[in-house]
Amino acid sequence: MKQLMKLSVNGESYELAVEPQATLLEVLRKVLGLMGTKEACGTGECGSCTVLMEGRPVLSCLTLVLDCADQEIVTIEGLAEGDRMSPVQQAFQDTGAIQCGFCTPGMVLSATALLEENLRPTEAEIRKALEGHLCRCTGYNKIIEAVNKAAGQMAT
Ligand code: FES
Ligand code: FES
Numbered sequence: 001m002k003q004l005m006k007l008s009v010n011g012e013s014y015e016l017a018v019e020p021q022a023t024l025l026e027v028l029r030k031v032l033g034l035m036g037t038k039e040a041c042g043t044g045e046c047g048s049c050t051v052l053m054e055g056r057p058v059l060s061c062l063t064l065v066l067d068c069a070d071q072e073i074v075t076i077e078g079l080a081e082g083d084r085m086s087p088v089q090q091a092f093q094d095t096g097a098i099q100c101g102f103c104t105p106g107m108v109l110s111a112t113a114l115l116e117e118n119l120r121p122t123e124a125e126i127r128k129a130l131e132g133h134l135c136r137c138t139g140y141n142k143i144i145e146a147v148n149k150a151a152g153q154m155a156t
Contacts, residue, residue: 005069009034010078018065025049025060028075036076036105047133050106051075057110059132076105079112088112091150092143099137107133111147119155121147 002017009032018027025042028034028051038048042061049061052074079086085093088111098104107130114121114129121129126147127140135143 003066005066007065007068007073008071009073010075011072016065020064020066022065023061024051024058024063024065024068024073027065028060028073034075034077038102038105040102045134046103047106047110047130048103050109050133052109052113055113055116057106057113057132074109076108079108086112087153088115088147088150091146091153095142095146095149097138097142097146103133103135103137107135107143111150114147115151115154119151121151123148 002019004015004017007014007016007027009028014032016027016031025037025039028037029039037051037060039061040046040048044059044062047059049059050057051060052058053068053071079089088108092098092104092108110129110133114126118125123144126144130143
């Protein structure tokens with residue numbers, strides 16, 4: 001039987017009736033139409049479905065939406081301000097860290113969470129923050145470069 005809940009996503013509050021076993025990923029994509037959060041493995045292996053919950057990266061494919069009540073969720077759609085991309089989004093674009101783009105929303109959100117905590121991360125810290133994210137296209141070096149570039153811009 002469906003249960004009523006309130007869900008806050010990108011600053012908007014929603015009242016929803018959800019199945020108890022519904023994942024956050026299913027609700028974001030199929031109910032709210034926020035398709036920027038990607039679904040790939042569906043089993044916690046790839047990081048494509050990462051969103052921020054109270055500022056921390058979580059795998060939305062493994063998170064029950066009922067566990068998100070009263071938590072602030074941020075998806076990739078919530079990062080830009082109007083037409084202006086966030087510094088991390090801009091750095092990914094500028095450095096060529098995006099190829100097919102499937103891993104990009106999750107990578108950008110985890111990098112954003114890292115830089116909220118630490119504006120001068122070492123390469124090891126960046127790699128650690130992104131270790132749950134698989135990218136089949138870029139070889140990762142451009143992604144590390146993008147996070148470093150964003151950190152430099154945000155620190156000034
Ligand atoms: S779709 Fe969630 S970790 Fe792969
Ligand atoms: S850019 Fe294609 S999976 Fe990362």
